[in-house]
Structures are given as structure tokens and as C-alpha cells.
Amino acid sequence: MNIGQASRASGVSAKMIRYYERTGLIPKALRRESGYRDYSPSDVHMLRFIRRARDLGFAVAEIDDLLNLWRDTSRHSGDVKRIAQAHIARLRDRIEQLEQMAATLTTLVQCCAGDDRPDCPILADLEEAGEGNSTGQAAGGTGRLRHQP
Structure with a gap:
């Protein structure tokens, strides 16, 4: 699917998808012969993950860490929990x-x-x-x- 379709399917704007690719948060999309980006269902799944993490207020660097843990099947849930707990502490400070x-x-x-x-x-x-x-x-x-x- 093209970037517009991936955007609609994931809820992430095309501009942000390009930004995430440029910064390395997500791998660069495959290209068709025409030069257009081509996104797979797994790419959309990853973009939804990112969108949900952004909705929860995680910073891009934290999302990168979470994505790496998500991809790592030998991860320890404690590592994920620590990231979430640190984020909660920052949210509570911001609320205050x-x-x-x-x-x-x-x-x-x-x-x-x-x-x-x-x-x-x-x-x-x-x-x-x-x-x-x-x-x-x-x-x-x-x-x-x-x-x-």
C-alpha cells in the first residue's frame, strides 16, 4: 500500500511516517519501480504501535526503546516496565x-x-x-x- 493508505490504516500522518523513516525510528519502506513507497501490513502494525505510544505521551526516543524491546522476543518484561514507570513519574511531575x-x-x-x-x-x-x-x-x-x- 502507498503512504496515504498506510497513513489512513495506521492513524499516523504521511508527514510523520516520512519523519519516522528519516530518523530511523522505522525502517525505510520498500520502493516500487515507480519510486513510491510500499508499506506492508506489518509496517502498518508498527505504525499503530507508534501511534498508541505517542497517544500515551512517550517521547520518540522512548518509543525507539519500546520498539526494540517489542521486536526482541528474548526481552525481559521488567525492561518495558521500567520505561513505563519512568514515563509515569514524568507524567505525574507534569500534572503537578x-x-x-x-x-x-x-x-x-x-x-x-x-x-x-x-x-x-x-x-x-x-x-x-x-x-x-x-x-x-x-x-x-x-x-x-x-x-x-
Whole structure:
């Protein structure tokens, strides 16, 4: 099947399939006499594996490791588990960061009058953080709040 068909069958865009080939994540597709790529059902299966791993947030380097383990019939499931556990830890860290950002923005929104006046603690916070002041602490009496990293 051609790249468009492989893309539709796998859920991976043609652009990403080319990228995965270029970076070596997947083997280069066989070529027809016409020069067009020719993908097999096993290629599509591999692309679905990659798509699912990407959906779970794995980085390309981790997916490469997982693909190598997937292909290795003498693999140890503990190796796969370690990769997944490390990924979970990174996801939990990211969730915590996102929750802190949401809490900071919620506080800033609550402090903003949202009226016709130009004063806005949200913009003030963004301005100060942009000037290198990202201490995460509220500035006394100014209505400017900081996110605590």
C-alpha cells in the first residue's frame, strides 16, 4: 500500500511516517519501480504501535526503546516496565506543574476586577515574570501574585 493508505490504516500522518523513516525510528519502506513507497501490513502494525505510544505521551526516543524491546522476543518484561514507570513519574511531575499553573492563574483571575480599568494583575504578573522576576511570591500590596515553582 502507498503512504496515504498506510497513513489512513495506521492513524499516523504521511508527514510523520516520512519523519519516522528519516530518523530511523522505522525502517525505510520498500520502493516500487515507480519510486513510491510500499508499506506492508506489518509496517502498518508498527505504525499503530507508534501511534498508541505517542497517544500515551512517550517521547520518540522512548518509543525507539519500546520498539526494540517489542521486536526482541528474548526481552525481559521488567525492561518495558521500567520505561513505563519512568514515563509515569514524568507524567505525574507534569500534572503537578499544570495544577500549580492552574492554581496561579485561578488566583490571578480572582484578583482581576475584569472591569473597564486598565490595571490587571494577570498582565502585571506576566510582565514581571518576563523581566526575570519569577520568584513565585506575591508582591506585597501590589495585587501581583507569583506562582511558586
